[in-house]
Amino acid sequence: MASSSGSKPERGSGPSRSGSGKMTRAQTMLVDHPNEDASAVDSELVPSSLNPIVPILRVANEIEKDNPRVAYLCRFHAFEKAHKMDPTSVGRGVRQFKTYLLHRLEKEEEETEFRACQK
Numbered sequence: 168m169a170s171s172s173g174s175k176p177e178r179g180s181g182p183s184r185s186g187s188g189k190m191t192r193a194q195t196m197l198v199d200h201p202n203e204d205a206s207a208v209d210s211e212l213v214p215s216s217l218n219p220i221v222p223i224l225r226v227a228n229e230i231e232k233d234n235p236r237v238a239y240l241c242r243f244h245a246f247e248k249a250h251k252m253d254p255t256s257v258g259r260g261v262r263q264f265k266t267y268l269l270h271r272l273e274k275e276e277e278e279t280e281f282r283a284c285q286k
Contacts, residue, residue: 212267216258220245236279242272 213221227241246268249261256262 212264214258214260214264216261217249217252217264219252220248223248235275239272239275239279242268242275246272 213224223241223245227238227245230241231238246265249265249268253261256265
């Protein structure tokens with residue numbers, strides 16, 4: 168005899184599989200610090216597996232106002248080091264952090280090159 172405990176539910180019972188239940192993607196990392204500029208944020212978001220790059224990012228934050236190009240190069244070095252530490256971005260939060268840092272580097276590269284051309 169077959170047991171009813173292992174049987175499949177009848178049609179019409181259980182959760183609906185119609186197209187009404189849309190999947191949405193939640194934002195993974197929210198960076199909104201109204202009292203701080205963006206340069207102070209990046210060293211606070213570093214995943215624990217990439218902890219060795221924190222001092223590099225802190226130096227970049229400290230020299231940002233005096234020499235933005237050197238700050239950019241520090242962040243670039245931090246990104247390279249992070250990529251060598253976790254090239255496949257499997258650590259928790261690593262992919263999000265590296266993406267954030269890469270976008271920031273792309274933005275800063277344009278700004279610092281433009282400033283260097285003006286001098």
